[in-house]
Amino acid sequence: xxxxxxxxxxxxxxxxxxxxxxxxxxxxxxxxxxxxxxxxxxxxxxxxxxxxxxxxxxxxxxxxxxxxxxxxxxxxxxxxxxxxxxxxxxxxxxxxxxxxxxxxxxxxxxxxxxxxxxxxxxxxxxxxxxxxxxxxxxxxxxxxxxxxxxxxxxxxxxxxxxxxxxxxxxxxxxxxxxxxxxxxxxxxxxxxxxxxxxxxxxxxxxxxxxxxxxxxxxxxxxxxxxxxxxxxxxxxxxxxxxxxxxxxxxxxxxxxxxxxxxxxxxxxxxxxxxxxxxxxxxxxxxxxxxxxxxxxxxxxxxxxxxxxxxxxxxxxxxxxxxxxxxxxxxxxxxxxxxxxxxxxxxxxxxxx
Amino acid sequence: xxxxxxxxxxxxxxxxxxxxxxxxxxxxxxxxxxxxxxxxxxxxxxxxxxxxxxxxxxxxxxxxxxxxxxxxxxxxxxxxxxxxxxxxxxxxxxxxxxxxxxxxxxxxxxxxxxxxxxxxxxxxxxxxxxxxxxxxxxxxxxxxxxxxxxxxxxxxxxxxxxxxxxxxxxxxxxxxxxxxxxxxxxxxxxxxxxxxxxxxxxxxxxxxxxxxxxxxxxxxxxxxxxxxxxxxxxxxxxxxxxxxxxxxxxxxxxxxxxxxxxxxxxxxxxxxx
Ligand SMILES: Nc1ncnc2c1ncn2[C@@H]1O[C@H](COP(=O)(O)OP(=O)(O)OP(=O)(O)O)[C@@H](O)[C@H]1O
Ligand SMILES: [Mg+2]
Numbered sequence: 001x002x003x004x005x006x007x008x009x010x011x012x013x014x015x016x017x018x019x020x021x022x023x024x025x026x027x028x029x030x031x032x033x034x035x036x037x038x039x040x041x042x043x044x045x046x047x048x049x050x051x052x053x054x055x056x057x058x059x060x061x062x063x064x065x066x067x068x069x070x071x072x073x074x075x076x077x078x079x080x081x082x083x084x085x086x087x088x089x090x091x092x093x094x095x096x097x098x099x100x101x102x103x104x105x106x107x108x109x110x111x112x113x114x115x116x117x118x119x120x121x122x123x124x125x126x127x128x129x130x131x132x133x134x135x136x137x138x139x140x141x142x143x144x145x146x147x148x149x150x151x152x153x154x155x156x157x158x159x160x161x162x163x164x165x166x167x168x169x170x171x172x173x174x175x176x177x178x179x180x181x182x183x184x185x186x187x188x189x190x191x192x193x194x195x196x197x198x199x200x201x202x203x204x205x206x207x208x209x210x211x212x213x214x215x216x217x218x219x220x221x222x223x224x225x226x227x228x229x230x231x232x233x234x235x236x237x238x239x240x241x242x243x244x245x246x247x248x249x250x251x252x253x254x255x256x257x258x259x260x261x262x263x264x265x266x267x268x269x270x271x272x273x274x275x276x277x278x279x280x281x282x283x284x285x286x287x288x289x290x291x292x293x294x295x296x297x298x299x300x301x302x303x304x305x306x307x308x309x310x311x312x313x314x315x316x317x318x319x320x321x322x323x324x325x326x327x328x329x330x331x332x333x334x335x336x337x338x339x340x341x342x343x344x345x346x347x348x349x350x351x352x
Numbered sequence: 353x354x355x356x357x358x359x360x361x362x363x364x365x366x367x368x369x370x371x372x373x374x375x376x377x378x379x380x381x382x383x384x385x386x387x388x389x390x391x392x393x394x395x396x397x398x399x400x401x402x403x404x405x406x407x408x409x410x411x412x413x414x415x416x417x418x419x420x421x422x423x424x425x426x427x428x429x430x431x432x433x434x435x436x437x438x439x440x441x442x443x444x445x446x447x448x449x450x451x452x453x454x455x456x457x458x459x460x461x462x463x464x465x466x467x468x469x470x471x472x473x474x475x476x477x478x479x480x481x482x483x484x485x486x487x488x489x490x491x492x493x494x495x496x497x498x499x500x501x502x503x504x505x506x507x508x509x510x511x512x513x514x515x516x517x518x519x520x521x522x523x524x525x526x527x528x529x530x531x532x533x534x535x536x537x538x539x540x541x542x543x544x545x546x547x548x549x550x551x552x553x554x555x556x557x558x559x560x561x562x563x564x565x566x567x568x569x570x571x572x573x574x575x576x577x578x579x580x581x582x583x584x585x586x587x588x589x590x591x592x593x594x595x596x597x598x599x600x601x602x603x604x605x606x607x608x609x610x611x612x613x614x615x616x617x618x619x620x621x622x623x624x625x
Contacts, residue, residue: 052519072522079523085516089538102525150525 001153008058033197036207051075078147079156086131117145224348272334273313384593391589411591420577428555434497443506491565509543545613
């Protein structure tokens, strides 16, 4: 089901606004991640979609139906909570059956359906256990099965993987993707882990301090960050950020004087600092000094100094020694300029 | 070595404590099997010469104990269930719902816990007599249908259940009513069992109140019925103790079976009984 927010604002106490004028549409059948740092309002957004929390102002639509005034009971979404919130007194089977029981499905049908779902999430060998006797990953699957039981047209997941270890997280996010694709249910996935969001979703909504920073595909977020926050939030290692005043004319002539005039910050992706000249793509050349180079696994990083600022590159090919001078070629498609409000004015698709 | 001494000491103290607690109980059992002269003998004796089991038969013949027993069962059951029902609803309201004046009301109720029960006897009596309920089951039951101690204990437990469980139930299509009875109450089973048992014991053993508001044999409960052994000519201790044993027996059995829950429930809410 398509979900639309129209100018939705929320304040818990009537004084401080947590979310400011949110406007977005989540297309039917897609998996969308809401990504942002802790406290930015992700869970709050999810609570409003589910109907557990009413917006202070604005409207929420499911398809073209206005559901702003409807409560959670009426909205019929499925939801997985951050700590799973399984019913501790019920067995796995009874947990999955619970929503069906509430919907007055006959005993026989709901058992059949519950077992079917347990199979889908690979938990059918644990049916008689109580949630307390399950591992985190197993509890999570039960929570997903329960959320899917009443065949919701919308599935909400609030940081479902945050309690799992690194390996299980990767396994489970593939699992969630598989289940989403098998059932075709529109899914909204909250996380503060960019890696998770990048791997799982069709679209990502980046949220910060109650404002939507950008809502687009993972690639677009990386290639065309709409502002400094997104550029810094997405990407590992983190983008290099310099003040325009750190440059001494290296960019002059390459970029419109008018744009340079308005620029405050310069963002350079670590992979956009190459040690060999690829003429077609080179924007400018800078001279740096190597402070430290390190290598682990397939990765090779070099820490550099440039006009007193630190830079990181992942692209040094030749062997370099610490303290050595090194000319680097700035690659056009990894350099962004931001104005005083942090808005991108150069780089990416809106190249000047 | 030091550890061992501490251990021995701990057991000695526990055993002493248990002995002190058990003493009246054993005294009751012993006395219930004595002859009349043996009960008042100085120095007291613990083990009677002949075990006089006939005391039990005679004691139960002395008064209509079957009637008393039925009365006790009725009063205890209705009081306990009624009180549990009102307390669960009130505890849910205080822990989960938002209503005008909730906190003030809670504080006022909390204040009532500080009023000693004895002080309420006269006002309650006056109220009931104005309602013409003296000498009815109503008098024995109605004043006890609400207990803030129970409300408070349950509220503490209900509040310890995470909000997300409530939200999950809402998402799963459960109304507040459903959530309360199908999720919250089962989750809080051990506390509910504990307050239930405490209430059952309290109701079963209640003496003062039933004595005051009833004066017919038809409505007498067991503890009041025990008075039958006290007359102007003195008290027949052997029979009294035999009947007392009979009165206490169901509670002892109940306690032994539910001990686990009672202790878990009380230690969980951090309240004493
Ligand atoms: N019930 C509440 N009452 C008042 N303020 C709240 C409440 N819940 C959350 N907030 C505030 O709203 C803001 C957003 O909270 P929210 O839980 O939506 O963040 P989040 O993005 O989910 O963070 P996290 O990643 O830590 O879960 C925070 O500043 C938080 O303090
Ligand atoms: Mg959250």
